[in-house]
Amino acid sequence: MPARGDHDARRADVSAAVWRVLAARGFGGLTLRAVAAEMDATTGLLTHYFPNKQTLVRHALKVAEEHSETRARWAAEEPGLAALRAALLDVLPLTPEAVAMSRVWVSFWDAALGDADLGASQTGRYERWRGRLRGHVEAAQDRGELPADVDPEELATTAAAFAHGLVVQVLFDQDRFPSARQVRLLDDFLTGLRTGRSA
Amino acid sequence: MPARGDHDARRADVSAAVWRVLAARGFGGLTLRAVAAEMDATTGLLTHYFPNKQTLVRHALKVAEEHSETRARWAAEEPGLAALRAALLDVLPLTPEAVAMSRVWVSFWDAALGDADLGASQTGRYERWRGRLRGHVEAAQDRGELPADVDPEELATTAAAFAHGLVVQVLFDQDRFPSARQVRLLDDFLTGLRTGRSA
Numbered sequence: 001m002p003a004r005g006d007h008d009a010r011r012a013d014v015s016a017a018v019w020r021v022l023a024a025r026g027f028g029g030l031t032l033r034a035v036a037a038e039m040d041a042t043t044g045l046l047t048h049y050f051p052n053k054q055t056l057v058r059h060a061l062k063v064a065e066e067h068s069e070t071r072a073r074w075a076a077e078e079p080g081l082a083a084l085r086a087a088l089l090d091v092l093p094l095t096p097e098a099v100a101m102s103r104v105w106v107s108f109w110d111a112a113l114g115d116a117d118l119g120a121s122q123t124g125r126y127e128r129w130r131g132r133l134r135g136h137v138e139a140a141q142d143r144g145e146l147p148a149d150v151d152p153e154e155l156a157t158t159a160a161a162f163a164h165g166l167v168v169q170v171l172f173d174q175d176r177f178p179s180a181r182q183v184r185l186l187d188d189f190l191t192g193l194r195t196g197r198s199a
Numbered sequence: 200m201p202a203r204g205d206h207d208a209r210r211a212d213v214s215a216a217v218w219r220v221l222a223a224r225g226f227g228g229l230t231l232r233a234v235a236a237e238m239d240a241t242t243g244l245l246t247h248y249f250p251n252k253q254t255l256v257r258h259a260l261k262v263a264e265e266h267s268e269t270r271a272r273w274a275a276e277e278p279g280l281a282a283l284r285a286a287l288l289d290v291l292p293l294t295p296e297a298v299a300m301s302r303v304w305v306s307f308w309d310a311a312l313g314d315a316d317l318g319a320s321q322t323g324r325y326e327r328w329r330g331r332l333r334g335h336v337e338a339a340q341d342r343g344e345l346p347a348d349v350d351p352e353e354l355a356t357t358a359a360a361f362a363h364g365l366v367v368q369v370l371f372d373q374d375r376f377p378s379a380r381q382v383r384l385l386d387d388f389l390t391g392l393r394t395g396r397s398a
Contacts, residue, residue: 028227028309103312110227110306113370123371130368157368158388162357165364169329169356171312172322189357192391 013039014049018056018063023100026107030060057111061118064104071101081145081190084136084159088186091163093170094179102167130156146194155193162189212238213248217255217262222299225306229259256310260317263303270300280344280389283335283358287385290362292369293378301366329355345393354392361388 017038021030032050036043050056076086093102112122134156140146146155166185170177216237220229231249235242249255275285292298311321332355339345345354365384369376 025313026309029313107309107312109367109370110225110309113302113306114224114228119371126368126371127375154384154387157365158361158384161364161368161384162361163364164367165360165362166356168308168363169325169360171308172318172325185353185357185360188353 011049014046015059015063015066018060019067022060022064022104022107026103027057027060027111028107030056032056057115057118061108064101064108068101068105071097080136080140080143081194084133084140085186085190087133087136088159088163089183091167092179092182092186093167093174094182099171099174102171106168106171126160130160133159159189159193162186210248213245214258214262214265217259218266221259221263221303221306225302226256226259226310227306229255231255256314256317260307263300263307267300267304270296279335279339279342280393283332283339284385284389286332286335287358287362288382290366291378291381291385292366292373293381298370298373301370305367305370325359329359332358358388358392361385 014035017035018030020038021034025034032043032046032053035056036046039046046056050059071090074086074089076083091102093099108118108122112118130153134152137146137152137155137159141148141150141152163186166177166182170182213234216234217229219237220233224233231242231245231252234255235245238245245255249258270289273285273288275282290301292301307317307321311317329352333351336345336351336354336358340347340349340351362385365381369381
């Protein structure tokens with residue numbers, strides 16, 4: 001039993017080191033050597049967990065997903081437009097932790113575009129994400145917060161695109177995009193959706 | 200003189216091979232070995248051009264920039280909103296060539312976030328890009344095509360974000376985003392800017 005506990009503890013150490021490497025260098029800088037150095041361990045020890053680069057990348061993806069799922073989220077007091085706003089705030093690099101998360105996911109785009117399996121899972125992930133945003137859009141339309149004559153799928157896609165693209169602008173220019181400006185850009189964008197769309 | 204010609208021809212071969220590797224695998228898959236295989240050459244020959252990974256990445260960035268600068272561009276018949284639309288169409292993956300270009304630039308985000316020099320040059324590149332978009336926004340405001348009471352810098356940033364984020368959605372789901380849908384999403388977005396913004 002203690003051996004089992006040691007094993008789990010070591011796995012947790014490995015996952016923590018993988019996350020630190022991801023946050024600092026992204027998927028592009030993820031190597032057995034970098035994780036080993038982060039743990040003060042040998043690459044030999046790491047090959048016990050990850051016999052090749054592919055298993056390391058797969059594990060790193062799980063680690064990144066766990067961090068994303070357990071992160072602090074923006075709460076919406078109401079469904080509809082407020083929930084759409086909260087879901088988009090969840091994506092923006094508004095805190096140092098969220099900056100690290102964004103940096104990891106942006107770096108994953110390259111990894112996923114170069115790997116058919118990872119790419120397919122990413123396609124599904126974004127389809128589900130747009131589906132959730134679409135649910136918020138439809139609720140907002142039901143509540144009269146967004147124009148009823150706009151295709152909710154297209155509006156959800158536009159919102160997803162805006163949020164991801166803003167992440168990229170922010171990551172490359174954090175000084176020019178303090179969190180208050182990011183929130184203002186999002187709120188102006190939402191105001192545009194609310195008042196402007198004439199399908 | 201012939202030797203010089205050979206040398207230039209070889210450099211062109213190397214650049215062409217670098218581009219093919221980038222288009223297929225992105226910056227994350229760019230290695231001396233991959234470029235050598237693409238040329239049917241030895242990695243030893245390649246180290247003559249690129250003594251290390253850094254020089255290879257720098258050269259690849261130049262190759263990517265040349266491809267971006269010499270690509271077919273969307274022409275705007277008028278300044279202002281039409282020019283803004285053309286500049287954003289230039290970014291979207293509407294053709295196979297543009298898909299390859301987008302894939303390369305998305306992969307470069309990871310490389311640039313992990314390298315202080317590349318990151319700084321990317322910061323400047325996007326600042327200049329937003330500046331060009333801002334010029335189109337200001338012209339559109341002068342022409343009465345966009346509301347005059349909106350901050351052109353923020354509107355240009357929103358447009359840049361929308362275009363980049365749409366690139367990401369398209370790259371991961373090309374079947375769902377044929378070029379006609381991309382153009383429609385952009386035009387709906389521009390319509391929203393034109394009619395909707397109340398700053």
